[in-house]
Amino acid sequence: xxxxxxxPAALSVPEGENLVLNCSFTxxxxxxxxxxxxxPGKGLTSLLLIQSSQxxxxxxxxxxxxxKSSGRSTLYIAASQPGDSATYLCAVGGGADGxxxxxxxxxxxxx
Amino acid sequence: EAEVAQSPRYKITEKSQAVAFWCDPISGHAxxxxxxxILGQGPELLVQFQDESVVDDSQLPKDRFSAERLKGVDSxxxxxxxxxxxxxxxxxxxxLESGTVIYNEQFFGPGTRLTVL
Numbered sequence: 001x002x003x004x005x006x007x008p009a010a011l012s013v014p015e016g017e018n019l020v021l022n023c024s025f026t027x028x029x030x031x032x033x034x035x036x037x038x039x040p041g042k043g044l045t046s047l048l049l050i051q052s053s054q055x056x057x058x059x060x061x062x063x064x065x066x067x068k069s070s071g072r073s074t075l076y077i078a079a080s081q082p083g084d085s086a087t088y089l090c091a092v093g094g095g096a097d098g099x100x101x102x103x104x105x106x107x108x109x110x111x
Numbered sequence: 112e113a114e115v116a117q118s119p120r121y122k123i124t125e126k127s128q129a130v131a132f133w134c135d136p137i138s139g140h141a142x143x144x145x146x147x148x149i150l151g152q153g154p155e156l157l158v159q160f161q162d163e164s165v166v167d168d169s170q171l172p173k174d175r176f177s178a179e180r181l182k183g184v185d186s187x188x189x190x191x192x193x194x195x196x197x198x199x200x201x202x203x204x205x206x207l208e209s210g211t212v213i214y215n216e217q218f219f220g221p222g223t224r225l226t227v228l
Contacts, residue, residue: 041224
């Protein structure tokens with residue numbers, strides 16, 4: 001059974017810092033990996049989707065990498081802003097199947 | 112921009128009552144998913160539809176939960192009777208089609224927050 005772990009569980013940094021969120025998964029037979037953002041009491045917003053054949057994806061200040069063989073992904077956030085404060089969820093997919101999620105990293109950016 | 116719609120946004124009910132949640136996926140999305148998210152945890156898949164057919168309901172507590180997508184468009188998730196442990200966020204997601212990995216990105220609705228008293 002696929003298991004997804006996210007480290008750290010919580011992170012608080014001053015505004016302007018670059019930061020890295022980590023995600024690991026136990027079964028490397030995945031088709032894709034998705035990073036989401038969730039604000040308190042809200043639904044999930046898709047940030048980046050990486051197909052299994054890809055190594056990284058970029059969107060604005062966000063960059064996500066995937067090392068499928070080692071079962072790891074990182075989400076890099078450049079020049080963090082208070083508006084980036086949220087919970088970040090990593091999820092892996094088996095093709096047409098539902099996603100398996102980690103528990104998330106709760107991020108606070110201090111003004 | 113197209114979005115996944117869900118209603119109600121919040122629902123408070125007493126245990127043993129019946130509740131129902133509605134989801135309307137992004138137009139043209141063949142695959143629809145229902146997830147449950149307990150506070151502090153990641154979402155967990157309850158049921159997956161491809162058009163009107165159930166593809167995966169292995170994690171759906173079938174003694175009390177039911178889901179349908181009769182015309183292959185919108186979907187309803189029902190709980191009867193509700194229990195205290197059902198308090199959670201119920202999230203609906205959709206993707207363009209299954210079997211074609213490139214378009215497998217899932218898009219989520221705002222969720223329904225259920226509180227069972």
